[in-house]
Amino acid sequence: MTLFNVDISSIIILLIAGYVTRFYYKYLTRQSPLPGPIPLPLVGNILTFTGDIAVWPSELQAKYGDIFEVYVGPTRNVWLCNEELPQKIFSSALRNNFHDRVSKDCGLDEVGMINVALAFNLNYDEWTYVRKFYLKTMFTPAFMRQALACTQSTFQLMEGYWAKLGEDTVLDFSEWSRGYLMDSAFFLTTGNYLDVLTDYYNKLSPNSDPEISDGLLKEKEYFRQCATDFINLELWFYFAPKIVRDLPIIRSYTKKCKDKIEYLRENLLKIVKARREEIERTPEDEKLVPDFLTMFLTVNTPRDITKGIADDINGRPMTDKEIVNVFLEVSAAAPGLVWLYI
Template sequence: MYEIILAGQRLIVLGKADLIENMNIPSSTKTNYPNRWPNTEGFVEYGFDGVGVGFNNVHKSWNYNRQFFSQALMTPSFNYQAIEWTNELWNEMESYWNNLGEDYEIDLIKWMRRFTNEMIFRISTGVKNDALASYYNKITLENNNINPLNEFVESLETYIEGIIYFFAFSKFIRHYLPFIRGKVKKLLKNKDYLFNKLYTIVKERRNEIEKTPLDQPLRHDMLTSYITANTPRDINVMKHADADLLRPMTDKEIFGNILDAMIGGTDTTSNLFCFIILMN
């Protein structure tokens, strides 16, 4: 455990497993760490205002979202499909590498980010966004018509890279200091695009489910799990007795959990894969 001072804030960084485990106890009466992340006005402006799990300091909301996030991941059929999709995607990426030849220098981080994004996008939404195929076509100049869904990859990367601006800089610096102001405007514009895209995905899937006959099974992915939770079409095996967990999820809550999955499943996972590969 150590501490750093960043942007005038004292931050304690935990590196001990039992401390991290205690910090994530669901009960608000048993934890000494009710605030897991500094809730600054910059984070609120950037969209981290009581949604999802990772940046949510509203304990009741955090506990509600955490239950459904865990529930979606523990569904057996969901886990089977996730493993199957991951294997298929890796084989697809290997085929592109083979086509490029042994002498081609591979930018591993770019490939891994697209691999992890396409993987988490499909796991989260059930939709294949062809991020790998689009990147392959781009570098081989075979097809410059990029799938619109693939723009999501670059938008998400930009969003993640922009977090530090809204954490480290005050509102005055972000909006009035030259150079920083222009960058922040671009980040906020990108945020609007990304958020609108996610909300559109949620609404379109909700409409699909509503139009699906009751006798027709629904596919298993995180988005479907969230939308159907505590509804007549509920695909989740685990049921809750707590009254606070018996209501359906709102679009904003679903959006927050999907955004958490996208952020955690793209950047962090791709960095881990690159580290493992480079160490071997």
């Protein structure tokens, strides 16, 4: 194909060759080079990703040592895999000089996860405001008792399913642990089970309880799927460069991931609004259940059930949308990640 006597295919090849040459020139002349897998243009080291974010760093550590570099798209990241190395960086973010844990153009801004909640909040004032809510709720004795009761009841539910499966059944403890974590976190934050354990039991049991399986609507099943997949959806936008996410073949998958996150956010918003209406209907002399959702909704309001605990949160209550962003981290994503930023 030619245009004005110029071979367009040759121009495209020259542009690609120029970009690749520039990329590797910058790679070879980078400051303070570290060991790590050799990146590819545009995609970086994404092709070495094993599919398990918990296993991948361990594999790279075994090959390259305790400190190495990984390219997320064209961006260089230094990973520290010895617990002594990141101690200062990942100590309480309130007392060190490393507040920002991600860059503002890391891809999460496309799904509204930058400058909200804790983990990816680059706005220090907003981050401090949300952090105070966390501290005030978690140090409330009533919440601690609720957390203990929640973990016990969820384990009893899981133990009951084990008994129904029988002693001869081989248990995949990693799957059961995942379900236990998700159900416990969701129940502790919203007062409702996500039914991950129930769904997994129904898949394993040839004689699953009809009342349980028939009661799970397709909409609830899809919501549960979005919630359990949320961390992987986030990783797609974080690791995959925008130019890759927008490729014609991959664009539909990117839209599907974005739609799942939006669906999850909309349904969490319905849960938050329903609980707010429930609190408003509850008589003032009746005690409210001290779960995360109720506490976040009542802090800085006349129905505050955390009074007397770290009473230094001045100003407004949280909006419903702000609470949804918090619960995307706590309930649906990686609960352990959030505590790291407190």
